[in-house]
Amino acid sequence: MVNYLLKITAELENLTNLQPQGGCDDPNFSYLFKVKCGRCGEVSQKETCVTLSETVALPAGKATTNLMQKCKFCGRDGTITMIPGQGKPLTDEASQAGKYAPLMQFDCRGYEPLEYIEGTKFDDIDLSAGEFSEYDEKGECPVMISNLRSTFDVVK
Template sequence: MFSLALTAELNGVTNLRPRDTEDSPFWYTFTVQCTSCRETHPKPVAVNRFENNEMSGSRGEANFVWKCKNCKRESTASIKLGPKPYEHAEPPTRQSIIEFDCRGLEFTAFAPEGEWLADAIDSGTKFEGIDCLGEGEWFDYDEKANEEVSIKDLKWEIRRA
């Protein structure tokens, strides 16, 4: 089991999470490496928790099924728990966002592409369409609280759970 952990400085917002529903699934984008031959896939791969793919030989299903071009082994990954909102903390703390079960592969890097959501701490304002986390920061204004809100210093880490 592995988890994707986040550490971020949230100012005025909490519950940072991807927009991830069955009607609008979030595509978690990773760099993937074969654990058998250590070959890294040349392009990022995307996984969503609502899509299941058949494994060869009728062995079941997984959210992501990949056959390494180098060693020809089939590997799988399934999202087991997630997404869990990242909550505001002072100082910022590392928190697990999703957990996944990888068999024969490792996710080595994460790209926070896609739409994210957050809630204002004081006013309850809902912020949608946060899509620039790949740049490492986001700024907006909370009209109800008359203050700037932001997300900065994002650090992503893939860890063994």
Template sequence: MVTFNLMITAEVKCGNCGEVTEKESYVMLGELVPIPKSRGQANLVQKCKFCGREGTITMIPKSGRYLTGDDCEAGKFVRLMSFDCRGLEPVDYSFGGDQWKIITTAGTVFENVDLSDGDWADYDEKKKMPTSVGNLQARFE
């Protein structure tokens, strides 16, 4: 089972002009910022450097589920999180950072796993066998 600490790192595209950010944007569930000229809040408020339009992304709690070993073996994509996107669209996801938690079928927990290389491996002492994650892929729908 693979979980994450409710933070995404992604390139985002402006819904107005189509410009894609040069740098990755960070969106964290626990961080809400006020939306200018509004009473609302969002996890990300960002202005397009090209056209100047502002957009927001709000993470929707409890809208996804854990990725399991069965999902991986079946080659399934699973919804980890849903977003309310207004004027911004995530286009490319980064697995970077040490935000991941790996729980093996034996219940061994590996905290703060960095999947930025797309692969990870360690040894599960409980099961006396190697444990790994590889061939990571992500998509936004």
């Protein structure tokens, strides 16, 4: 069993505590990424979307998972189960130190998660282009997020 911890970092200007809208464990926040089949190595064409509020029952036992998907190439079944409670907002200090903030842990069976598709909403910010800039009228300063990077750390 291998778990993967999704972590992100970005350059923040006049902004701190970057996290998904509603928090890392927001039941309706969708995490998008591509997966690689553990048997044949085929990389999915389409990104996979997992959301805490969406679960499917596993055929055996009482457990549930967040995604069950069959590899289009070799037909092997794989599952991805989200493990909440690991997320931390990316602070200005961590960003400046080049540190990554954890978002969500995934228990992946049969699949390996690849590139995280940045995007959807971080605190009302659309990061689908990988960067964002705006002028904060209240604080009278430019707000900027750039160079967003993500990584999947293997957790044993």
